[in-house]
Amino acid sequence: MTARLAEKEGFAALVLRLRAEGISDLDLLTAVEQTQRSLFVPPQFADDAYSSRTIPIECGSFLEGIDFAVRILHHLKLKPGQRVLEIGTGSGFTAAVMGRLAERVLSIDRYKTLTSAAQRRMESLGLRSVVIRQADGSAGMQGEGTFDRILVTAAFNAMPRFYTDQLVSGGSMIAPLMISENECRMVRLTKTGSRFEREELFEAPYLPIVPRLASLL
Template identity: 75%
Template sequence: MKSALVEKEGFAALVLRLRSEGISDLDLLTAVEQTPRSLFVPPQYSDEAYSSRSIPIECGSFMEGADLAVRLLSLLQVKPGQRVLEIGTGSGFMSAVLGRLAERVLSVDRYKTLLAGAQQRLDNLGMRNVVLRQSDGSNGLSGEGTFDRILSTAAFPAMPRFFAEQLVSGGMFLAPLVTGENTCVMVRLIKTGSRFEREDLFEAPYLPLVPKIASFL
């Protein structure tokens, strides 16, 4: 882990960039500050922990640049008392930040290796309201009731149907949707009764979700 001073400087630079994008939610920024990103990046990339660049992690996956990660969390508008489903645990950074904002977070990933690493980091931070499960995530997480927020950091080839049943009325689903051979767009859906309001937000650099595979890597 970086020294406290370097960590603080990295976070301060991130906050300046985020404010220039109109992101200034104090609860969110405090949750990010309390979750040192250098704990979640591979040691050789520690200098990039607070950069806007994507960072490679194990199993051929990557973690979002700091700017994009916080931007997504801002869009998700998580409130105290809410239940959140995260599809794509990865390093566990976003899981940890979500755990500081929500009542309970369930996060799934298909890689045992990533889940083991993320669990260790969450334990080190004393996070007890974040539960990790091994699953491909293509059908959400059935049998766990409904969620106020669902966030996916793996791209779906088409809009999935599971969120309609697993999201409460007034809930939000945020996920990348494949739109071309090498492109995907971040889509936000807000549920009102049985209807959904869709908003296409911006292109996002995410890997496609692989259905029905929970790897032993």
């Protein structure tokens, strides 16, 4: 089987699984289809590119199963013209998909190895709407203005208010929260004026956020 055919078959199987969950947003699915998943997966895990399996990547990080990643983006409800902040670039896959849906995506990670690799992938895909930066996201991103959407992919023990301050009114943030020592759940906050509506979404595999830049990786 050629790599291109494997991508097509993997995506077709994904669409069937997502539709069973009630996810059928055409713009989102088109953005996923246009973002070659195999570019973001280590070669030894190529066969799992479109599976729901969590895949290890560099720096002790991991790539979420594609079902989980698309489920998050479905709940983020991205629209054209929006500015997005992503905390935790990882492989860059979600940033790439978001870059096809939003006007601008700023994605940061503490590991230079990950941000450099993700930047190369954006360049290979021609995604100029995505900016990748090595930065410490544990205390917010001051000086970058406000965002319509914020996606956090490292868990906090409480909802990080310093991020919500960077949301526009009507904007929303999705972040994983440690509900207990062994349980993490994705939570969405929607901002209306100075008030926030909180919704718990689903369980998540994320690890607690680590402060400061990584000095060696």
